[in-house]
Amino acid sequence: MPEDKPTSGQRGDPAANAAQEVSPQAVQQASQHWDPLRYNKNAGFVAELGAPLLDLLQPARGERVLDLGCGEGALTAKIAAAGAEVVGVDSSPEQVAAAKARGLDARVMNGEALTFEAEFDAVLSNAALHWMLDPDAVLRGVAAALKPGGRFVAEMGGQGNVETITRALFASLQARGADPVKACPWYFPAPEAYQAKLEAAGFAVGSIALIPRPTPLPGEIGGWLETFAEAFLKQVPADDGPALIAEVAERLRPSLCDSEGQWSADYVRLRFVARLAG
Numbered sequence: 001m002p003e004d005k006p007t008s009g010q011r012g013d014p015a016a017n018a019a020q021e022v023s024p025q026a027v028q029q030a031s032q033h034w035d036p037l038r039y040n041k042n043a044g045f046v047a048e049l050g051a052p053l054l055d056l057l058q059p060a061r062g063e064r065v066l067d068l069g070c071g072e073g074a075l076t077a078k079i080a081a082a083g084a085e086v087v088g089v090d091s092s093p094e095q096v097a098a099a100k101a102r103g104l105d106a107r108v109m110n111g112e113a114l115t116f117e118a119e120f121d122a123v124l125s126n127a128a129l130h131w132m133l134d135p136d137a138v139l140r141g142v143a144a145a146l147k148p149g150g151r152f153v154a155e156m157g158g159q160g161n162v163e164t165i166t167r168a169l170f171a172s173l174q175a176r177g178a179d180p181v182k183a184c185p186w187y188f189p190a191p192e193a194y195q196a197k198l199e200a201a202g203f204a205v206g207s208i209a210l211i212p213r214p215t216p217l218p219g220e221i222g223g224w225l226e227t228f229a230e231a232f233l234k235q236v237p238a239d240d241g242p243a244l245i246a247e248v249a250e251r252l253r254p255s256l257c258d259s260e261g262q263w264s265a266d267y268v269r270l271r272f273v274a275r276l277a278g
């Protein structure tokens with residue numbers, strides 16, 4: 001189990017803690033699937049907001065870069081456009097097919113079982129690491145994939161990420177007798193805990209910080225839930241899904257929907273730059 005501890009303000013609150021303390025075995029990746037069309041409609045902002053990572057990465061012409069959790073390849077394409085030779089990996093065959101359709105070198109691969117050996121100058125990961133519930137296995141694979149001195153630049157959900165949404169989901173699922181702790185597919189570590197993991201894997205950490213970033217959504221919160229919270233929604237019978245989504249949306253409306261009807265998600269990013277020992 002990831003050992004990141006909740007902050008004192010969250011201690012003892014299962015809804016707040018679940019996303020940080022979930023057992024890696026609790027949820028199968030199969031509980032989430034990625035439909036590129038639905039993803040583009042409800043989550044196109046993910047790659048856009050990941051663009052600052054490219055400034056941190058500074059991909060150079062001729063470098064070999066791994067994009068870990070490349071999705072449908074929007075950021076991968078930008079790395080390629082900078083002149084780097086980029087390989088994207090993702091566990092979703094649908095997303096990899098969409099990335100290949102852009103002409104990218106994209107491969108289906110589990111981020112917790114990377115198979116590369118000392119072949120990349122840099123690894124980039126945007127909004128993917130929080131779906132990988134065995135972070136030590138991920139970091140072992142990233143360290144093995146990098147050449148000595150290679151850099152690892154990433155952004156993921158950090159401690160407190162989507163806490164308001166998680167609380168609402170928990171309340172509605174528990175009211176139905178479901179066990180949302182078991183269903184939670186996300187890992188949102190604190191910076192101190194993740195830095196310790198990076199160092200244990202052989203990295204020197206240049207910077208690591210939590211960045212609160214409330215994020216306007218392109219549509220209603222229901223679209224976000226359908227796209228990202230599938231593992232929770234699957235805890236109820238399919239014919240109860242629409243009612244569950246509507247109920248969670250009403251719980252969230254006062255805090256996440258403004259008077260103009262604009263929804264946002266209470267994102268908190270964990271962004272870091274690390275370098276493998278040379």
Ligand code: BEZ
Nearest residue numbers: 127156157161162228267
């Ligand atoms: C995120 O990018 O922070 C995120 C995405 C999906 C679910 C939860 C968090």
